[in-house]
Amino acid sequence: MGVIKKFRIKSFKNPQPFISLENISLSFGKRKILDNVSFKINHGQILGMLGPNGVGKSTIFNLITGLIKPDFGKIKFEGIDVVDYPIYLRTTKFRIGYVPQYGGYFSDLTLLENLKAIAEIVIDDKNLIHHKIDMLIAKFELDAIRDIKAKFLSGGQKKKLVIALALLSDPKVLLLDECFAALDVLTIKMLQEIIVNLQTESNITICICDHQARDLLSCVDVAVILSNCKIVAQGSPNELINNTEAKNAYFGDSFKFN
Incomplete structure (x- = not known):
């Protein structure tokens, strides 16, 4: 490599x-x-x-x-x-953002639902939530899997999701x-x-x-x-x-x- x-x-x-x-x-x-x-x-x-x-x-x-x-x-x-x-x-x-070795997401929620759940907690301006989520989905090329439950994602997809979750709070x-x-x-x-x-x-x-x-x-x-x-x-x-x-x-x- x-x-x-x-x-x-x-x-x-x-x-x-x-x-x-x-x-x-x-x-x-x-x-x-x-x-x-x-x-x-x-x-x-x-x-x-x-x-x-x-x-x-x-x-x-x-x-x-x-x-x-x-x-x-x-x-x-x-x-x-x-x-x-x-x-x-x-x-x-x-x-401070943290990406743990294991977990860091809600298994039974879809990728999009995970992002929305955390965004509701860490983003004060609710008008920015959809914009920030759409930006991260585009940044990490997650659009094709946005409606798939997190537990069914591959290892790499889960890792991208958890990094995206950490980035929601800037x-x-x-x-x-x-x-x-x-x-x-x-x-x-x-x-x-x-x-x-x-x-x-x-x-x-x-x-x-x-x-x-x-x-x-x-x-x-x-x-x-x-x-x-x-x-x-x-x-x-x-x-x-x-x-x-x-x-x-x-x-x-x-x-x-x-």
Whole structure:
């Protein structure tokens, strides 16, 4: 598969972090999950998280959205510590969108009914609901399946639906959890192009975690590698695949990106 992303934002002249995790530590009982983890996601950047199973990638999303609180450390949105902010305030005040690995839709509703149900909640101007829904259906080429129940959609169609649902609220940040899992090659390429277009067309800040290293690295600007509760490496895709710590912790010696 060719490289999807034609340019990568490695650094900013005036870095403006949208999300900052500062010295985050978390344990579940006696099991340490995250140990003094710090990283930033800049405005308009696509950042990827990679690491072995159980290393804490999805946990970081749960921390960002407010489903769980850290034992120690700060989570900042645009410089404001939100550790004590409830989920609804994080999503409405800072416009955080989340695409879970599983579900995220109403199985017994049609694709159109799903969009209408969420639009009624997140769009204040009811005159804009039909316009926004029609725009997203056209954007993701969903018109042919708009009247099909979500439970009968393919994996790729479900993923496009959930991304469309997340975009109804015009998020500034989109979190994508295992978005390439269990999808065929063509569907993965389609999703990669959707992700890159969201950045270039709408300047949405995006964070992705996934196990599909090549697929993730093809569409991010920078990535972090988690291992043994810590971030062991971070940088651009080309920097990471040549990083000794990243090889030892995740990629191995035989991994090739292009």
